[in-house]
Amino acid sequence: MAVETAKRSRTGIYGRQGLSGWIFISPVVLILGLFLLVPVLMAAWVSVSDWTGRGSPFGANVSFVGGQNYQAIVSGGSLAEKDFGTALHNNVYYVLLVVPLQTALSLFLAVLVNRKILKGRGFFRTAFYFPSVTSSVAITVLWLFLFSTSGVVNKVVGLLGGQGPNWFQDPRGIVHVALGAVGIQGPADSGADFLGVSWWDWLSGPSVAMTAFILMAVFTTSGTFMLLFIAALQSIGGEIQEAALMDGATGWQRFRFVTLPMLKPTLFTVLTLGLIGCWQVFDQIYVGTQGGPSKTTLTPAYLSFNSAFNNQQWGQGAAISFILFGIIVVFALIQRWTLRDKDASR
Template sequence: MAMPYPDSHNQIQTMPIPKKKRKVQLYALLFILPSLILYTLFVIVPTASSVYLSFTSWDGVSSDVHYIGLANFVEIWHSDRVHNALKNTLILTVSLVVLENVAALLLAVLVDQVRWFRNLFRSIFYFPVLMSGVVMGFIWTIILNYNFGVFNQILDKIGLSSLMVDWLGSPKYAMVSIILSTVWKSAGYYMIIYLAGLQSISADLTEAASIDGANRWQQFRHVTFPLLAGSMTVCSVLSMISSLKIFDQIAVMTDGGPGFATETLTYIIYKVGFGEMRQGFGTAMAMVLFLLILVITVIQVKFLRKREVQL
């Protein structure tokens, strides 16, 4: 009678972990532990606290925290001010995602074609990225000032004084001014990503297209642009997230005004939470903004990934 073979799978599962391997795992855990503790203290705990505070009427100072359920979220749903801030946020986000990517792609193509002083031009275009949003806001506030701003002074000198407007004091032009100044600051960052994508494209592909009779535009449209789909996905997602939480430029340049013309969700969270001492309501708005960014990011990544496959 044949003896049954032992169950090798069960034997492997029940084999004790060697002492040396347990020691290595312990060392690995000790290396991870400091980062895990810091991440827990500064990310997980504050996030959990924010979720709880969004259901309270806490003023941010007193020790009394009153649970009010969904009252904050109901107020957000019915608030005209929040609706206006959401509209401004979406307008700002769509405009910045499109303009930043177009400007960055144009700059990347331009720098990639330059043979002399390429690094100099790359540094010049990237320099605004190194500025903080506050510094950039002060610079553009001076440039766009109605009385002594450089932009209006140039219009006056060339005989176009009729086009002089209060760029930051007019509800019609304040958002446009913030969008253009933000594009000036951020385009260089995305240019570097597109430039890396351009330089990873083999020259043999464009040479083959040129031999087949394709002109410069056709080479870019049918060869270069489809191969930049991965870079475009990265830049679009980063630009979208950055635009949804823009704060510095608005705080310095317009303070959410004139009126509420440039008030966004991030800025209204700051104004309500710290200006009006309604931390509970502000935290609830922060939760809404978090969910908005999450949903838009997922949809955007799915769409762009699908586009990459199609291209």
């Protein structure tokens, strides 16, 4: 009897604690619901409606059009489909290059500044992190100056005996540039295409202009991810490294078989954040080129903005946003599956 009374008492206490917890977090839940969930639901309605941007999207003059906005983007051979295919092509190469490069560079910098024998580690950490806290608009303006035709980068290339390109005015893909240098030219019309973009253009690689943005992204984001790796490295006990050293492991073997596996949770975080940030790239494009030259720096995020706010195609703009959301979720799930703990999944 006493045991049952004690159980009921503990249950009542835990129940009151749960209620108190919900009361404390209710303001945050309401704020998130008001400023996050409601706008997402409104955007979902806009993506399947013919809202023109005037009045309320729930007004009597707004009608449901189903998947017409999505269909216009992914099929039909319209300009909207070709623009989306071009934006997707540009962003795919942006992701494929930026995510591995910024991850490798941030890990290298973290290992470098985490070494106890390095003097002035605080200075180097601050110096490497500083570009990450600088305004992206300011960095973009600086990049436009550095990579201009008569900018510092081309002057350095000239001193080395080369000739730099007109970075932000060159729409050629770097793969096509490399192939053209050895005399390989693509077909005038490759026939088959995907999302309005020919397969030859899909294989062009990022444009010269997008390559400059790729370098800028690696420069500005590596410092943030470096801090994450530093925190993870400092959480690894010294006795683990000492045990590996006692077993005769070399420096590379300790890093490969001891340090790197223990960094897997942080590595997953860095790759996920990098993946999301790369697919959402917008402000650099808006300030720098606004999709030019010849739409070779156009991205889905900027295309969504341009379709809605400039072309007044609000339904298509919202539809592009949700397609982009789906792409990010799919890639994040693939990444999670790839980096899963294989022993725990058995």
